[in-house]
Amino acid sequence: MRNISKAFGDKIANNKVDLDIYRGEILSLLGENGSGKTTLMNMLSGIYFPDEGEIYIDGKPVMISSPKDAFDHGIGMIHQHFKLVNVFSAAENIVLGMETDPDGNPIPKGKINIEEASKRIREICELYGFDVDPDQKVYDMSVSQKQTVEIVKVLYRGADILILDEPTAVLTPQETEKLFAVLRNMKADGKTVVIITHKLHEVEAISDKVAVLRKGEFIGQLITKDTNAQEMTNMMVGREVKLNIDRPEPKDVTPRIVVKNLTVKSDDGIVKLDDVSFTANKGEVLGIAGISGCGQKELLESIAGLQQIDGGEILFIEDDGKETNLVGIDPVEIDRMGVSLAFVPEDRLGMGLVGDMDLADNMMLRSYRSGKGSFTDRKSPRELAEKIVDELEVVTPGIDTPVRRLSGGNIQKVLVGREIALNPTVLMTAYAVRGLDINASYMIYDLVNKQKERGVAVIFVGEDLDVLLELSDRILVLCGGKVSGIVDGRTAEKNEVGLLMTKLGGGEIG
C-alpha cells in the first residue's frame, strides 16, 4: 500500500489532513487529547465516513464505508475501548462477523467450526509470540489479554495495516514491553502498524516515523530517530513547553494525617491493606506508587471515609494540634474537614461525575448542601464551571453540555478542577493524569504544586514513575497491600522504586 491521503471539510475534527503510511513501518500518530487522531483513524477503519477527501491504497482510490470494507482492504483497528463480547470465548470473538475464512473460502451461515478456527489462532499466536487460549471466555481475561485477543482478531482477518488506539494506556510497563516486542515481530513480517499515542517515550521506543496532529490539522511528519522529545512536544502543542516538573521546596512541614496500622479487607475477606502506617504532611506531596490494585484505591477511600476499616486508625491533625480519628466518621463530616478525593477511575466517569449532567450541575454535586433553605444555589456552581473551563482550557461547546459528550481528557480536567476548587486541606488524587496529553498533564502538576504551596497535604497516586519521582517530596510504595518502603522523591532512583513495587522489604535490595 502507498499513499493514503484524505481531507475533511466542515467538520473540525479533521481539517484537510494528508497522511502517508508506508508498508512495513511503524508510524506513531501523535497529538493532544481531542486533536482528531482517533477520528482520523476511525475513518480509515470504516467507523466514520469522511465528509470530504479520498483514501488511496496502493495508489488506487478506495471507498471505506463500513468496518467490513476496511477489513477487505486489509485494515484492522484495535480500539481504546475493546470491541469484544464478554460471554464469548476468544475464538468466538475472533471469528465473529467473518464471511470468509482466512483463505478466502466462504463460511456457510450454518454450523460454525470453532475447532478449526482455534487451530489457526494458535498458529498466529506462535508466529508472532502471542499468548492466547482460544477457549477462554473474555470475562475471565485481564485487560492485556483482551488487547491481545483484539490484535489476533485483526491478524486473523489477514490485516496488513494495524491501527492501535492508545494501546498502552491500560497496560503495565511489563505488558507494554511485551506488546512492543509483538509489534516489532509484525513489522519484521512486513505489516504496517499505526499507533495512536501521546506518550513521547513510546514514540521513541517503537516507531520509525511520527506524524503530528494538532487541533484536527496535520502538522508534520518526522523520522523518529532524527527528532527529540522537545521538538515533538512543541509541534504537538504549538508552542514551547517546558518538560520539567517544578518541585517547590516544602514549607512548614507538619503532620496533617497520620495513618497507623491500617488494615482493610474486601467483602470476600481478601486483605487489601495490611498494617499500613504513614504520615502525610501539610505542604508536601506524598506520592504513592504501586502496581494497580495494590491497595491504592482502598487507602484513599479509607481516608475519605468510604471504606469499611478492619483495624488501625487514621488521625487528622488540625492546625491547632487537635487530633481527630477519622475511622468511623461519616464521609460528609470528613469532607467538611477539607479532605477531598479526586479519584479518576479507568473509565473516568465511574466515580465523581455524572455523565448525563452538564458541567455546572456536576459542580453542584459538591456544593448542593450549601444552598439556603431547601433551595440549591445554582449561581456559584455555574461561575465555578466557567472558571474551570476557562483556566484549564476545557474544550466544550458550553457549560450546559453533558459531561459525557466531552473527550476523556476534558472530563478529567473538570473532575480534578472541581476538587481543587474546594480549597481542601488534604487533596487526594488518583491517576489524575490518566490518559491526559502532555499539556493538560503539566497543567494538573502545576495545580498540585499550587495546592502544596498553600499548605495542603497532597496525596498523589500515580502510574508514571518518572512523574512521581519529579513531583513528589516523598514516595510511599505499596506492594500487595503492604508498605514496602517510603523513599525521598529527590534522591530515589527509578529502579529502586520499581523493585519496591514488586518486592516486599526493600532493604535487602540495597
Add this chain to the structure above:
Amino acid sequence: MFSLVSFIPRAIVQSIPLLLGCTGETLNEKVGSLNLGIPGVMYVGAISGVIGSFLYENSGAQFNGVVGVLIPLISCLVGSLLMGLIFCLLTVTLRANQNVTGLAMATFGVGFGNFFGGSIMKLTGSDVPSIALTATSGAFKTGFPASMKGGAIGQVLFSYGFMTYVAIAIALIAHFILKKTRTGLELRAVGENPATADAAGINITKYKYFSICIGCMIAGLGGLFYVMDYASGVWSNDAFGDRGWLAIALVIFSIWRPNVAVLESILFGGLLILYLYIPTGTNFATKELYKMIPYIVTIVVLIFISVKNKKDSQPPEALGLPYFREDR
C-alpha cells in the same frame, strides 16, 4: 385421585403457549430487545387466526382440514409479524424506549383482540359471549393415530395435536441456531455488545428486524395454539389471561435458553393448573395463592441468578439499550 398420567398431558397442553411465547421473547432478547409487547403480540396472533378461521368456516365452502389449518396459521403469522414490525420500527429505526413501546403494544394487543373478538361475536349473534370454531379446532388437534394414544405412555407422549410437537421442535431449533451456528453467534453478539458486532461488520438493524419479527411470529403461534388447541376453538375475550407475561417470566427462568424452556414450560404449566388439584371446598383465597406459584418461582430464580452472578447465565448485556453507531 391425583393421577400423574392425567396431570402431565394437562400440564403440557398448558405449557405450549408459554413455550412459544418464551421462544419468541428469547429471540427478541437475544438481540438486545426487551419486548414487553409479547402478551399483546400473542393476543393479536390469536385473534388474527380466529378471524381467518371464522371467515373460512362461514364462507360456505366445504371445510377442508389442510386449508382450515393453513388459513388461520397464515393470518396468525401475518398479524404477529405486523406487530413485530411496529415494534422494530419504533425501537430499532426510531430508537424509541423499548419498555414504553412494549407496554403500549401489550395494552394495544389485548384491546385489539377483544375488539375484534367482540365484533365477531356480534356477527354470529349468539347468546354466549364466545366464538366457537369447532371444525378448525378439530383440524388443529390432529396428531398421532388414535391407536398410539392408548396406555400411559401413549397418553403422556402421543396424545397431543401437531402444534405441540411443532412448538417443541421450534424451541430446540432456536436453541441450535443460537448456540451452534454462525447466524446465532452474530445474533447473540448484537444483543451482547452491538458496538462490537457493528465493528465486526454485522448489520445490526437487519439482525434486529429479522430476529424480533421471527420471534413475534413464534409468539403469535402461542396465542393461536391457545385458542385452537387448548381452548378447543373457543374464543372469549380475556380468556388468554396473563400467559404472555408468564412467557416473559419463563425467559428469565430458562436463563435465555429455549431448550431449557421446553422442560420448564411444562413445569410452569403444571404450576399453573395445580390449583385445580387442591381438594374441593378449600377456601377461594387458597386457590389464588396457588396461582401465584409460577410468579414466585420467577422471582426466586431472579434472586438466585443475581446472587450467583455466573457470567454465562446473565441477561444479554445490551438488553433494553438502543444502539446508534455514532453515539458515545
